[in-house]
Amino acid sequence: MGRKAYEVLLFAHGWYRSLLEGARISHGLASIIIRNGKVVTSLENFEADVEIEDGVITRISRSGLSGHPADRVYNAEGKLLLPGCIDGHTHFEMPFMGTTTADDFLSGTASAAAGGVTTVVDFAIQQSGGSMMQAVEAWKRKAVGKALIDYSFHLIVRDLKATDTEEISNIVSAGVTSFKVFTTYRKEGLMLEDGGILDVMRRVGQLGGLVAVHAENNGIIESNVEKFLKENMRSARYHRLSRPQEAEREAVQRAIYFSGIAGCPTYIVHLSSSEGRNAVKEGQLRGLPVFAETCPHYLIFDDSVYDRPDAANFVMSPPIKGKEDRAALWEGLREGVVKTVASDHADFDTHQKSLGKDDFTKIPNGVAGTEVILPVLFTEGYRKGRLSLNQVVQASSTNAARAYNMFPRKGTIAVGSDGDIVVLDPAKKVRLTQENLHSKIDYSIYEDYVAEGYPVLTVSRGEIVSEDNQITAKPGRGVFVPRSGYMPHKSPLFD
Ligand code: URP
Ligand code: ZN
Ligand code: ZN
Numbered sequence: 062m063g064r065k066a067y068e069v070l071l072f073a074h075g076w077y078r079s080l081l082e083g084a085r086i087s088h089g090l091a092s093i094i095i096r097n098g099k100v101v102t103s104l105e106n107f108e109a110d111v112e113i114e115d116g117v118i119t120r121i122s123r124s125g126l127s128g129h130p131a132d133r134v135y136n137a138e139g140k141l142l143l144p145g146c147i148d149g150h151t152h153f154e155m156p157f158m159g160t161t162t163a164d165d166f167l168s169g170t171a172s173a174a175a176g177g178v179t180t181v182v183d184f185a186i187q188q189s190g191g192s193m194m195q196a197v198e199a200w201k202r203k204a205v206g207k208a209l210i211d212y213s214f215h216l217i218v219r220d221l222k223a224t225d226t227e228e229i230s231n232i233v234s235a236g237v238t239s240f241k242v243f244t245t246y247r248k249e250g251l252m253l254e255d256g257g258i259l260d261v262m263r264r265v266g267q268l269g270g271l272v273a274v275h276a277e278n279n280g281i282i283e284s285n286v287e288k289f290l291k292e293n294m295r296s297a298r299y300h301r302l303s304r305p306q307e308a309e310r311e312a313v314q315r316a317i318y319f320s321g322i323a324g325c326p327t328y329i330v331h332l333s334s335s336e337g338r339n340a341v342k343e344g345q346l347r348g349l350p351v352f353a354e355t356c357p358h359y360l361i362f363d364d365s366v367y368d369r370p371d372a373a374n375f376v377m378s379p380p381i382k383g384k385e386d387r388a389a390l391w392e393g394l395r396e397g398v399v400k401t402v403a404s405d406h407a408d409f410d411t412h413q414k415s416l417g418k419d420d421f422t423k424i425p426n427g428v429a430g431t432e433v434i435l436p437v438l439f440t441e442g443y444r445k446g447r448l449s450l451n452q453v454v455q456a457s458s459t460n461a462a463r464a465y466n467m468f469p470r471k472g473t474i475a476v477g478s479d480g481d482i483v484v485l486d487p488a489k490k491v492r493l494t495q496e497n498l499h500s501k502i503d504y505s506i507y508e509d510y511v512a513e514g515y516p517v518l519t520v521s522r523g524e525i526v527s528e529d530n531q532i533t534a535k536p537g538r539g540v541f542v543p544r545s546g547y548m549p550h551k552s553p554l555f556d
Contacts, residue, residue: 091115093523094126098137098484100474101450102144103459111142113480116522121476133525135518137484143454144473145179145210145481145521147461148431150330150354150403153183154203158249158425160416163408163501166207167536169431172406172499174527174534176432177483177516179210180471180542182461184241186217189250193218193228197237201541208539209532210521211481213465215239215273219250221257226264236543238270239465241330244312245279245378252279259319266325269546271464273328276312276337277304277379286422297372300421301364301380309379310336317344317351326350328464331405333359333379335389342398352464354401355390357430357437361510363387373414374506376424377405391447400460402438404430410502429500433493436512439485444513466544480523489515491530499532 092114100109100121110126112119120126153169155162164172166183173181185200187193193216204212214237218229229240242258243251253261262272285303289295313329317340320327329341332353344351358377363384366375375381393399407427417424438457442448448456462472469478491497493507519527526534 092131093133093135093480093520093525094129094131095135095137095142095482095484095520096126098140098142100142101454102473102475103451103455106450111474111482113482113520113523116480118474118476118478118480121474135484139486139488140517141450141485141487142474143177143435143483143485144458145471145483145519146177146435146457147180147182147465147467147471148173148178148404148406148434149182149401149461149465150356150405151181151183151431152405152407152427155184155186155407157407157427158423160409160413160425162427163410163413164406164429166204166212167209168499168501169406170207170209170212170539171532172429173431174210174519174521174532175499175516175530177435177485177519178431179481179483179519179521179526180212180467181210181431182213182215182239182465184217185214185237187219187224189220190223191220192224193232194235197232197235204539204541206537209526209534209536210539211542212539213237213467213542213544215241217241217243217251218253218261219243221253221260226260229261229264230268233268233270233546236541236545238268238544238546239273239328240265240270241273241275243275244315245275245277245282247279247283255315255319258316259323262319262323262325262327266323271326271328273330274312274316275331276309276316276329278308278311281305281308281311290420290422295420297376297417297421297424298367300376300424301367304378304380306334306336306382306386309334310340313337313340317341317349320344320351321347321349329353330403331356331359331379332390332393332399333386334382335386338389338393338398342393345398352400353393353398354403355394355399356403356405357433358428358506359390360387360402360437360441361507371504373417373424374504375428376414376417376421376426377407377428378426391442394442394452394456395447400456400464402434402456403461404434406431408500408502411504428506429498429502432498432500433507433512435483435485436491436493436515439487439514440512466547467542471542480520482520483516484518485514486517487514489517491515497530
């Protein structure tokens with residue numbers, strides 16, 4: 062075939078694939094072959110070579126791809142190839158509690174990429190008095206020109222007076238199919254009343270979307286906070302004490318009842334307690350479409366951190382609970398009640414955390430974590446025999462892709478899927494110090510923790526975005542991943 066004809070064929074192929082696959086955009090390397098690695102998906106492990114061309118996985122060969130040319134060949138002997146992680150819970154450049162999270166879409170996605178994350182789902186917040194669409198547009202502006210990896214959004218619904226649930230259908234049409242509601246943070250103007258939550262769930266359920274719930278009982282928290290402040294108990298440990306696990310259990314149960322009434326798939330985000338885990342499990346046993354996410358900090362620490370001098374750095378909501386809660390969350394992951402591990406990356410530097418040095422209610426809530434999801438799951442989950450490698454992949458990638466309806470474009474290593482792969486070296490040990498991590502903040506809550514097994518290469522749509530802990534991607538190369546709604550109750554997670 063002459064060069065011209067070949068170019069025409071390539072053009073037609075590209076045009077056809079872009080028709081089929083929507084908004085794929087390829088940048089950087091045209092082709093890469095990753096050789097001799099062990100591919101791990103949510104179901105299987107096998108030795109293979111993997112080829113990515115124009116951003117998409119084109120060949121997976123168990124007998125090898127030697128002889129096939131590529132712009133880059135990476136030898137992954139002795140290493141694992143996992144689907145790029147999907148961090149379904151980030152808050153980049155989020156205005157919150159009188160300040161703004163330290164990481165924006167540039168530093169946040171750098172941190173994500175270094176940790177093996179190839180897609181983040183960030184929370185766009187409806188402003189009080191604003192429309193939902195304004196929030197989506199505002200969050201797109203934050204991401205465009207900065208994101209190093211692909212991104213999608215959830216929409217936080219906070220003001221049903223400014224708009225109504227009919228607007229939800231426009232948001233779903235715009236490719237944002239998951240919504241978050243808060244049962245607390247009344248004073249911060251984020252909480253929805255029960256009726257509002259039910260209204261949102263009804264509409265989202267009809268449209269085949271998903272509602273994520275921040276589940277903590279506001280009344281319990283406000284009553285405890287008032288009591289502690291009156292008694293002049295103002296240190297960070299009272300943040301923990303004001304939010305007992307009953308607060309989580311009650312709100313999780315309520316969300317599950319609403320899910321049943323509304324027929325809406327419901328996702329309990331940042332689950333932190335044994336009681337919460339039990340409530341989710343009961344809901345699942347009743348056949349309701351409910352599932353849960355937990356975060357690395359709940360899987361590593363226990364609430365003794367609130368006795369440390371740097372306790373403020375561990376203030377997030379819900380707070381870290383006891384050792385038995387941590388064990389219950391691991392058990393929840395093992396048995397599949399807890400489906401995903403996401404970061405809840407909402408970080409604040411030491412100066413921002415010090416805003417609450419005399420009053421725990423003023424400590425901005427949140428921690429960094431997108432970079433540690435995979436190292437923590439591998440070290441604590443796989444190495445310690447709590448999870449299989451396949452379960453590590455389910456929790457870090459495949460289940461999020463399914464829940465958020467990105468599968469099989471994301472969340473697996475398969476021909477036709479995006480070329481999103483993380484190569485993990487099981488022999489590489491890294492101390493998770495501030496210097497070794499990529500977020501903007503000036504400390505790491507994981508300073509004393511050594512991960513045993515670490516990402517050494519992160520590939521996003523065929524382009525190397527991080528190699529040996531160095532970021533190699535250009536700002537703005539990440540693209541928005543639009544999603545469509547699934548039929549209510551038909552998400553593959555419920556099969
Ligand atoms: O403390 C937290 N989790 N901050 C971020 C906001 C949220 O509730 O997810
Ligand atoms: Zn939350
Ligand atoms: Zn969050």
